[in-house]
Amino acid sequence: MKPVWKWIIGVLLALILIVLGVAWYYSRNWKPIVETKLKETVTNATNGLYSLRYDDLDLNVAIGNVTLKNAELIPDSAVYRQMVANKLAPNSRYHIKLASLKVRSFNLWDVIKNRTLFIKTINFESPDIHMIQEYHAYNDTIVDQKSKTLYDNIKDVFSAVNVRDIKIENVKFKFSKIEEGKSSDIVLDSIGINVHDVLVDETSIDDSTRLFYTKMVEIDVPGFTYDLSNGIYKAKFDRLKINTQEENVLLTKVEYSPKMSKAVYFKTRGQNVTMAVLKFDTLRFEKLNFKQLIDDQQTIAEHVQIKNGSVSLYNDKRYPKKTVSKVGSSPHQQLMKVQKLIRIDTVFVDNIDVLYGEHSAKFNREGVITFNNANGTITNLTNDSLHLQxxxxxxxxxxxxIMNAGSLNVQFGFxxxxxxxxxxxxxxxxxxxxxxxxxxxxxxxxxxxxxxxxxxxxxxxxxxxxxxxxxxxxxxxxxxxxxxxxxxxxxxxxxxxxxxxxxxxxxxxxxxxxxxxxxxxxxxxxxxxxxxxxxxxxxxxxxxxxxxxxxxxxxxxxxxxxxxxxxxxxxxxxxxxxxxxxxxxxxxxxxxxxxxxx
Known part of the structure; x- marks a missing residue:
């Protein structure tokens, strides 16, 4: 029996050595192959618009781990300008930097045998994302040329790619919008993004339960303040939460207001232009169509809730008012003039205080009328002409x-x-x-x-x-x-x-x-x-x-x-x-x- 045990142990040791040897060989010899293929894939998939750079690629085939250190996805400005000239450039481009990209637990055997890649987790460490948006009108009109899907770009290498979880934490995000040669920026810090169950194969793009190959995307954005381009108003919120699986968007402590006092506002404007201050504790979108929002900038949702807040409007008659005709500018007419489609089944208004204040030029005093604790619904809020038929x-x-005294009930029909x-x-x-x-x-x-x-x-x-x-x-x-x-x-x-x-x-x-x-x-x-x-x-x-x-x-x-x-x-x-x-x-x-x- 003793020789048998020796034989068994010897075989097992031999197998382990063979596996370790193969792993070492592939780790050593596949690294340059993987590096070349990876960079080539990025360049080809983006028609030369992007290139990939990094300091080091750590590939451990035995346990299925890959670490990319100090990686950077860089857009080529010269290529982009050429694409603009050829009317092929996208409206958005990205410059992404990562301290590290960690891929964990992929199965090499499935890659070799079935050309399928399953990855347990991908972690992005300290990502710095700069998104640059530059509008091109031709992107709204060209529809005859079908763009390549993500699967089209990877099908020569893999028949399917599945990632269970992607974690992106402490994201620094900068959004730059270029209009008429001028750039306006929004900067956000400490964003958290979780992506669950990514599947790229021949059929996943048409899977109605997925949003761009994913089962769920969760985004958590901490508060920020943004100065609007007119230099007078600011917009801010305390927190933004997005869940694509539940199709919900939640904003808390939302505010739209001037950056100055009432007196300075009217002095700056030099006219009796209504000053607006909007504050809401909760602004929630439910059953929001993210695909339509991302693809076509269309806002389609079942419900919107506006809860616990105030709307304050002020005028000052000590300043001249620009006399222009307001005919054709009623609320429903203004909605119909919005260029992008909006379709919301029901807007719920819950505990909103409305105030109108006016400063008299003759008596130099301000009078106010208030509508306290406003509640109710707005239904069929849309500019969709086909739906309105x-x-x-x-x-x-x-x-x-009204005046926090009498109960006022009003029904409008537009x-x-x-x-x-x-x-x-x-x-x-x-x-x-x-x-x-x-x-x-x-x-x-x-x-x-x-x-x-x-x-x-x-x-x-x-x-x-x-x-x-x-x-x-x-x-x-x-x-x-x-x-x-x-x-x-x-x-x-x-x-x-x-x-x-x-x-x-x-x-x-x-x-x-x-x-x-x-x-x-x-x-x-x-x-x-x-x-x-x-x-x-x-x-x-x-x-x-x-x-x-x-x-x-x-x-x-x-x-x-x-x-x-x-x-x-x-x-x-x-x-x-x-x-x-x-x-x-x-x-x-x-x-x-x-x-x-x-």
């Missing part, structure tokens, strides 16, 4: 607390294919105190609501580029207003004028004292220079005035009364005579009204 309506159903911007809006406002609106009325109009109980408001309106029309209902009681003197005056309120306005010119309730219920029949012709939302407000204001009994004649009388009272207070001569004449005019107006009623 089936469903042309984009709808918004939103609710908020005809996306209408040539004249047709749309509808209807809504209701629940009970609240009218004095809540003094935050905007007093600073901007120098008028104050002394008291007033709003029971309900409802409206149902249709509109287009030129006109808004519909019914407006306003149920209220105990409405009293105070006309104010100029800021800084010893006596803030115009007592006589306020008394006359409340007694004669407006109805203190609806139904009024004669139990007549007033309904606003709005037919408002748009001022072309007014924005969509200003036109909407002016239309609703027309309904408010009609319900309050303020006809155009009474409105003119109201303005005359305020100015007349100012003269009374400013001029001390003939106070009694002026007051008598004033009342005389009022009673004449009252007699005319009584005759009309009869």
């Amino acid at each position: 089936q469903q042309k309506q984009m709808k918004a159903n939103l609710s908020a607390k 005809d996306m294919l209408s040539k004249d911007g047709a749309h509808t809006y209807k809504g209701t406002l629940g009970p609240m105190q009218a004095t809540s609106f003094n935050r905007i009325l007093k600073p901007l109009l120098n008028v104050e609501i002394a008291s007033g109980n709003i029971r309900k408001v409802s409206f149902n309106m249709s509109a287009n580029d030129h006109r808004n029309w519909g019914d407006f209902r306003f149920d209220y009681d105990h409405l009293k207003i105070s006309l104010l003197n100029a800021p800084g005056s010893d006596n803030e309120k115009k007592g006589i004028a306020s008394f006359l306005v409340n007694q004669i010119l407006i109805n203190d309730s609806n139904p009024d004292a004669n139990e007549k219920y007033h309904i606003g029949k709005v037919n408002y012709r748009r001022v072309p220079e007014h924005t969509f939302f200003k036109t909407l407000w002016q239309s609703l204001l027309e309904g408010i005035k009609q319900c309050a009994g303020i006809s155009k004649e009474r409105e003119a009388k109201l303005m005359g009364t305020a100015e007349g009272a100012k003269n009374i207070l400013d001029e001390s001569k003939n106070v009694i005579k002026k007051t008598g004449n004033f009342f005389k005019g009022i009673f004449k107006k009252k007699d005319k009204d009584e005759k009309k009623e009869k």
